[in-house]
Amino acid sequence: MAKFDLNDETVVAVIGSGAGGGTLAHELCEKGIKVVLLEAGKRYGIDDFQNDEWGSFGQLSWLDKRTTSGSWRVAKDFAGLPAWICKTVGGSTVHWAGASLRLQEHEFKVKSAYGGIAGANLLDWPLALADLEPYYAKAEDKMGTTRTNGIPGLPGNNNFKVMYAGAKRLGYKGVHTGRMSINSRARDGRGSCQQIGFCFQGCKTGAKWSTLYSEIPKAEATGKLDLRSQAQALKIEHDAGGKVSGVLYADKDGNQHLQKARAVCVAGNAIETPRILLNSASSTFPDGLANSSGQVGRNYMRHMTGSVYATFPRPVNMYRGTTMAGIITDESGNDPSRGFVGGYEMETLSLGIPFMAAFLDPGAWGANFAQAMEGYETMAGMWLVGEDMPQESNAITLHASEKDQYGLPAPNVHFDDHPNDVAMRNHAYKQGSAVYDAVGATATYEVPPYPSTHNLGTCRMSARAEDGVVNAFGQAHDIKNLFVSDGSQFTTGGAENPTLTIVTLAIRQADHIAKEMTAGNI
Amino acid sequence: MSNSGMNRRQFLQTSGLAAAGAAVVASGSVIMASDGAWALELDTLTGHEGVTLLDMSRRLYPHPSLGDMYYAGVVEQLDGAAKGDGGLAGLIKDGVGQLNSAKGVDWVDLSEGYQLEVLESMEATPFFQKVRGTAVVALYNNPLVWRHFGYEGASFEFGGYLERGFDDLKWAGEPSEDASPKAG
Ligand SMILES: Cc1cc2nc3c(=O)[nH]c(=O)nc-3n(C[C@H](O)[C@H](O)[C@H](O)COP(=O)(O)OP(=O)(O)OC[C@H]3O[C@@H](n4cnc5c(N)ncnc54)[C@H](O)[C@@H]3O)c2cc1C
Ligand code: SF4
Numbered sequence: 001m002a003k004f005d006l007n008d009e010t011v012v013a014v015i016g017s018g019a020g021g022g023t024l025a026h027e028l029c030e031k032g033i034k035v036v037l038l039e040a041g042k043r044y045g046i047d048d049f050q051n052d053e054w055g056s057f058g059q060l061s062w063l064d065k066r067t068t069s070g071s072w073r074v075a076k077d078f079a080g081l082p083a084w085i086c087k088t089v090g091g092s093t094v095h096w097a098g099a100s101l102r103l104q105e106h107e108f109k110v111k112s113a114y115g116g117i118a119g120a121n122l123l124d125w126p127l128a129l130a131d132l133e134p135y136y137a138k139a140e141d142k143m144g145t146t147r148t149n150g151i152p153g154l155p156g157n158n159n160f161k162v163m164y165a166g167a168k169r170l171g172y173k174g175v176h177t178g179r180m181s182i183n184s185r186a187r188d189g190r191g192s193c194q195q196i197g198f199c200f201q202g203c204k205t206g207a208k209w210s211t212l213y214s215e216i217p218k219a220e221a222t223g224k225l226d227l228r229s230q231a232q233a234l235k236i237e238h239d240a241g242g243k244v245s246g247v248l249y250a251d252k253d254g255n256q257h258l259q260k261a262r263a264v265c266v267a268g269n270a271i272e273t274p275r276i277l278l279n280s281a282s283s284t285f286p287d288g289l290a291n292s293s294g295q296v297g298r299n300y301m302r303h304m305t306g307s308v309y310a311t312f313p314r315p316v317n318m319y320r321g322t323t324m325a326g327i328i329t330d331e332s333g334n335d336p337s338r339g340f341v342g343g344y345e346m347e348t349l350s351l352g353i354p355f356m357a358a359f360l361d362p363g364a365w366g367a368n369f370a371q372a373m374e375g376y377e378t379m380a381g382m383w384l385v386g387e388d389m390p391q392e393s394n395a396i397t398l399h400a401s402e403k404d405q406y407g408l409p410a411p412n413v414h415f416d417d418h419p420n421d422v423a424m425r426n427h428a429y430k431q432g433s434a435v436y437d438a439v440g441a442t443a444t445y446e447v448p449p450y451p452s453t454h455n456l457g458t459c460r461m462s463a464r465a466e467d468g469v470v471n472a473f474g475q476a477h478d479i480k481n482l483f484v485s486d487g488s489q490f491t492t493g494g495a496e497n498p499t500l501t502i503v504t505l506a507i508r509q510a511d512h513i514a515k516e517m518t519a520g521n522i
Numbered sequence: 523m524s525n526s527g528m529n530r531r532q533f534l535q536t537s538g539l540a541a542a543g544a545a546v547v548a549s550g551s552v553i554m555a556s557d558g559a560w561a562l563e564l565d566t567l568t569g570h571e572g573v574t575l576l577d578m579s580r581r582l583y584p585h586p587s588l589g590d591m592y593y594a595g596v597v598e599q600l601d602g603a604a605k606g607d608g609g610l611a612g613l614i615k616d617g618v619g620q621l622n623s624a625k626g627v628d629w630v631d632l633s634e635g636y637q638l639e640v641l642e643s644m645e646a647t648p649f650f651q652k653v654r655g656t657a658v659v660a661l662y663n664n665p666l667v668w669r670h671f672g673y674e675g676a677s678f679e680f681g682g683y684l685e686r687g688f689d690d691l692k693w694a695g696e697p698s699e700d701a702s703p704k705a706g
């Protein structure tokens with residue numbers, strides 16, 4: 001691994017080592033560009049991962065001070081935990097389930113496709129599916145996504161069998177074990193899935209793609225990566241000309257350092273990314289960096305989510321095998337006759353007993369709850385994930401008084417469902433329950449959204465500088481050597497799990513940065 | 523959130539699995555099963571407070587076939603948290619006092635209906651939230667309790683579920699090979 005000097009102004013500083021930052025760092029290193037990768041969390045190895053839900057949660061989660069507001073139920077049940085994401089080398093790709101779906105063509109131009117929706121701050125992406133297709137292909141190859149590149153699908157587990165049978169009876173057609181960045185065959189130096197069933201706790205075989213053990217070691221092998229773990233970025237500095245010049249960060253002992261940089265790429269996930277920009281306000285940029293539009297932190301999206309669990313007369317043992325073991329795609333299109341715009345995916349999901357107790361009906365107690373838990377062995381479950389509407393008032397803002405461990409204002413996450421989100425969730429709950437009723441469910445449970453796992457849109461891409469924060473390459477409209485490299489860039493969310501698109505955008509952004517550097521523009 | 527405290531209780535326990543139904547008794551700072559199957563020594567709470575909290579935990583998450591020993595795990599966590607935290611100790615002791623005075627009859631002697639009424643009236647209190655929040659983790663994060671629910675937990679050390687039934691379900695029929703290819 002390389003070690004670069006704090007005063008080396010030729011490096012590119014990347015903040016965050018997850019899907020966006022870890023991928024970008026690797027791609028830049030492959031092009032011979034020197035990268036300092038600042039990651040707030042610790043570096044763990046596969047051996048450190050725990051097949052234990054709470055134990056792993058304590059090990060990997062981002063637990064810095066955060067507050068919540070708004071009418072979403074998470075603000076009541078998990079007031080200090082708006083998002084369930086990671087603080088560790090590899091970011092949330094350590095946690096993630098692996099579902100890897102491309103966005104659909106119309107989802108890049110929803111303002112045109114859906115028309116005016118009251119209360120929604122809709123905007124078309126400044127790029128089209130065709131612009132991303134070659135990069136999607138590279139991302140799928142990199143991640144080893146099943147059902148692409150000749151890679152077979154994964155074998156379905158018990159949870160999938162139940163969903164499949166119900167879906168077929170309802171007449172659904174797009175039902176299979178999904179496009180998963182989990183090896184169904186050994187590939188790229190990683191083994192195949194052993195159906196351990198703790199995908200959310202860090203995959204102990206490495207079958208599941210993560211920047212931790214794919215992108216980052218490859219980047220290190222180039223000799224161009226200086227990865228600093230337990231290095232939390234506090235503030236991005238800029239020069240008199242208004243270009244960014246470096247990143248102030250705290251090391252594991254709390255000592256602060258300034259890393260000079262030729263360009264800065266922010267990939268701290270969609271809560272920390274805008275927070276860093278807002279916390280970097282200066283006399284030149286009193287509203288925060290790259291915020292002339294006032295859109296930094298706004299249009300926060302978390303996907304329309306919810307789950308349906310059902311009990312059956314006979315055992316299922318859904319927890320055995322891949323956590324997300326299959327998908328129904330039939331509801332993912334835009335069909336306004338259902339009473340809402342946009343679509344949603346239905347994906348199997350399972351939780352162990354500890355998390356089921358926490359999430360089935362947060363705060364609930366009493367005989368009904370206990371009885372539901374008694375049915376655990378016979379339960380099957382699915383997660384519902386769909387496009388939610390961007391709203392300007394759903395926002396990450398700096399809290400007026402609460403501070404983090406470095407004395408910086410903590411982020412407040414405000415979220416209210418849009419009526420379209422509620423109508424979609426209503427439909428999804430009914431369809432999810434119908435799938436299980438079709439195979440003889442004895443009870444179905446509509447489970448509210450978990451703390452956000454998909455965080456999007458808080459530094460969105462736009463064609464015009466006044467509508468968003470970055471351009472089609474994730475480059476800030478206001479500051480040309482400042483980039484946003486994670487899901488914050490999403491103009492709208494689409495129905496699909498976002499990570500494949502985050503990785504795709506990072507690969508494309510690396511090309512752009514290299515070109516701009518060669519041209520002497522940054 | 524860990525189960526390290528289990529060791530001490532298991533150490534004190536003289537037989538294997540505690541049977542449901544055997545009464546729980548308090549003696550000084552110890553709570554134990556009347557048949558001597560297990561015992562738990564408390565640091566901060568009295569035995570009577572412990573028994574009250576154990577019974578409250580059972581009313582919160584009633585699983586008739588789960589032995590009292592598992593609910594004692596909740597008491598153990600509360601007692602441990604209260605040790606060295608005077609504010610929390612006071613909160614718990616006051617809350618237990620309220621449970622015992624709400625109807626003028628000791629909590630453990632209240633009918634199930636009255637117990638529920640009291641709990642519902644206290645739902646918004648920090649005491650209730652503390653006990654419920656502790657119970658939902660302490661009870662359901664216990665590997666011995668998992669067995670009761672048919673959850674097998676960690677699988678890595680056994681090679682995952684690939685050869686241990688990840689797809690052994692027969693009652694729903696088999697998906698097509700296309701939808702669900704064989705493992706490679
Ligand atoms: C349980 C779970 C299941 C999921 N399943 C799927 C799935 O099946 N499919 C899918 O597409 N997506 C899934 N996701 C979402 C996926 O994990 C995220 O979309 C993706 O990882 C986001 O990438 P990112 O780069 O934006 O952020 P992350 O991957 O979260 O990485 C951000 C990194 O930045 C670091 N960081 C933040 N602030 C700072 C700072 N100030 N200084 C230094 N470092 C900082 C963090 O510690 C973290 O490591 C899942 C997420 C969870 C939690
Ligand atoms: S089920 Fe497969 S992908 Fe998930 S943790 Fe296990 S080996 Fe990894």
